Amino acid sequence: MTSIPATKAAITALKIEQRVERDVKAGIPEVDRRNHTDSEESMRSYVVREIIGRVHENRQGELDKELADRSDVDIRQLYQEMKNTESLVEKSVAARLANLVSGIKQRAQEYSALRMDLEMFRERNGLTREAVYRESKLLHFSIVFFIVILETVLNAFFLSKGSALGLVGGFFQAFIISMINLGFAAFLAFSLRHCFHLNALRKIGAGVLFGAVLLASGVFVLGVGHYREALEADPFTASQVAMSTLQAQPMGIQDFNSWIMVVVSGIALVLLTAKFFVVDDRYPGYTSVTRRVKSQHAAWRDAHEDAIDSVNQMAEEMQDGISDTEKTIRAQFIQFKASIERSEEIHRHYHEDIIKAQGLLDELVRYYQSYSARMMNRRSAYFGELLRFELEKLPRLNTTGLEQHKQDLATFEQVMDELDHTYTGAIDVVNRRCETIQAALSELVDKLELDHGLRRG
Template structure:
């Protein structure tokens, strides 16, 4: 070939070399992407992780059973105490246990009675008091506190009247009698004190005691009787309010309250454990689904890499054909011009087409997965994940049954001894 022909061939082959280098770079990139998929490590991790999830779930169930077992024992003891109390005192009913709102309302009523009695009595006692209404309210507050407080305390003791013990009945009866006597005496004394305060400046207390001994009912002023009636009314309301705060049978409400607390603790822990297992189940289920989805994504990327690599090799072969054609076209243009310009016969090589030396490109697939085998392994692994999800659901249902049937695991001691439960 002459200089021009050599330059044409050199340019075409240089383009082929550059394209070949680019293809080799792309093949290395595709090989790195395939290696990064690392299916074998993924399969191994899933085979280890799936049973580990079941094992961890079972461990949580066992731990929950141990904790719940202790609470169930505590509940059984509270039930035994409750049953024994009812048998001992021959009670055929449940205890009347009031809630926090009920007690708050009762205490609020006592505080309201104390305040109203202090204000009303203060308006009466302010008559003849050197400090006026303020002094009367101060004295009235002391009387009201004593009136309401005594009614409250004696009502608690009078509740012993409903007890089956004779001694406690006597205490309750004595407390009731003491309340009646104290309420009448205290409010009569307060009424006499109001009348005397309007006429004397000092020594009112001694005169009140003299009146109570000589003529306790000798109230001359109608307002004094009103004063007395208000005090008795408020005292009776406070007495009844104190009695209705709890169950009428002494001690029964406390036993029932302890039983209710143990039941709430037991049911609360059971619900908390079940909710915790539900969260673990959902978390494992999401992890299994994510692993399943990841395998599908990796398989899709694997297929895309193989398809694109095969397409690139075909395009390179086509590119070499195109380069050879382009080289022959350029040589043909030059040779036609050369023939027209020369005076001698054209060289024989002008009739011989250019044959470019082809470069074969092969991808190293020795370390790669066979596509059909890979699909089979992925399908088997995904079936394993699906099986593990079903197994976790089954373990969850089994755990719930164990928690719900814990009463059978902690039977009543009377049943163990062969006796019939109450």
């Protein structure tokens, strides 16, 4: 910011000594003068134009900046929004509530439809009990994996002795055998489950399939034993020899280790079949329809809980918004009040600058008079009053808007007195409205459950 310069700096800038020397050569000032010289008058013009003018420009810039900052304050609008919280809440809630209600109704319809499918399934198949099955599929697959790996490891030990690749070759052969056993077990469990079907034709078909698969799996297990026995004699002809001896003498295995392989594969087959059978209800299809109903029931329950959570989240968001608005109002009020005080301080400093500029002008005139007296080797003849600024001609600061903002400050102070009460009222409005919505959602859930037969009244 441009300020009032020191006297020596002003003397140098005005070149007063050169002026005096020029005036003295021209016979100025006169001995008995009573008026100021042109040089003295030019000092006043210089101070007004160059010094006070620049100070005025900078002070006015500061005032304009403060005015612009105060004009950006929107305390009235923010406060009015807080007072109109109820209407704003209604606008925000309307769309959200419609979506929640629509989602809950859709879930209720889907759940009701699946329950109806389950009841129709029970009615068609004469079922009066609940489905019995294992909830955890992960545990089921873990046990199946363990059985397959255990069978593979045990059989790999026996097959490795006759394999050209040793233990690695025996392991891969054993793994293939285990996977075939796994397929047989799945078909056995499938066919066995359909033996409990209400339809007689399906029972007969399932029984025939079960017998065929059981026979095939038994032949395969015996074939594994024959292959193990032939493998030790000649690995290259083991397959042909095993098929021949299996056809001629299915039970004619002579090697003890081969019988152990047959027993291991048979036990694995039985365990896998039992595991596949007990993982689901013994009645075919009962587990899948029951799982769908339970899954939809969980989705229905989650839909209600999610709706309540959504309302709570919405309430928190609106409360956070109200809290932010309240903080913004307080911050803007503090800035607004401080800006007015700074504007008044700038105005006061400008008047102080004028007084300092007058003092500078006095010093410049005195220096001019004293220097000219020394140059003329006589006492200064001029003892009249020093130059004074014509105050009415000095540039004035434009304080447009400051008085209006002072009036606004009084209004804002009243707003601040009422802010705590308004803030509390706005929070209460949000809480009451959200509690009302939650109660309405609970009533809707009860009504939907009764209308769709999801529970008894």
